[in-house]
Amino acid sequence: MKVQINGEDKEIADGLSVAGLLKQLQIRPGRVVVERNREIVARDTYDAMFLAEGDALEIVHFVGGG
């Protein structure tokens, strides 16, 4: 199914959870925050939150800044 991740169109497997997506992208869940369709996904729901066609995801983390 098609989703958008950090502004880019991506094709991912149907029925993937947020946890599954992060694993596939090799992203450590403890260091990022995920937003799905403008709603923050609580970390303790990554396993239970399944993605749907057309979802817009933002995966952010802290970087150097002033």
Place this chain on the structure above:
Amino acid sequence: MGDFLQIAGTNYRSRLIVGTGKYKDFQETKRAIEISGAEIVTVAVRRVNITDPNKENLLDYLDPKKFTILPNTAGCYNANDAVRTCHLAREAGIGKLVKLEVIGDDRTLFPDIPATLEAAKVLVKEGFTVLPYISDDPITAQKLEDIGCAAVMPLAAPIGSGLGIRNPYNLRIILEHAKVPVIVDAGVGTASDAAMALEMGCHGVLMNTAIANAKNPILMAEAMRLGVEAGRKAYLAGRIPKKLYATASSPLDGMLS
């Protein structure tokens, strides 16, 4: 009795707050911050590079148990984006402290004050501890204090400009009225600028570029720590008044005749 920078009931020994941007690498970031003695460090919230996610993370170098992480809203040009960024930062689980900056213009990076006020209202209501970046305007400082911000952070000069304190008189007026800490944020160029801010009675100073872009960032980080300490001690000690004419330091009695 110790001398602390108190923000929303938490005491910090260091009055220097440092940014983590513009360093050569995370190793240099970490060393400079350690030498600066800073306990609060600012960070930005940005998208993960999903094509190269295995890059090291800033927090691998700055232990959030050791440092107070202060996420900023840099790059936000309206209140909604700033609030959204704070929500994302909060979910990272590093506390409720945020550096609110809503930028008004990309050439000066001066703050958009109406938008800053709007975002501050929302964030304070939601329980954030809000430290807003503002222009050196006493009226703005007062309004943000009234909204419930935990400090006010007037700029000394434009972000990254290194011009030092351009309007000490406005800062003095802000200091006279503020009941929350006044932290000079942005525009510091070198250690004497930091010392001057503290000598005037500012409660702290926040900087990034002045350290990170110095020829030797590690040495400048140390200079800034010393500058801040010297300025604070001089403020507490109480400087002598400025006089036009000389006053002899050696006694006049007992001179050879």
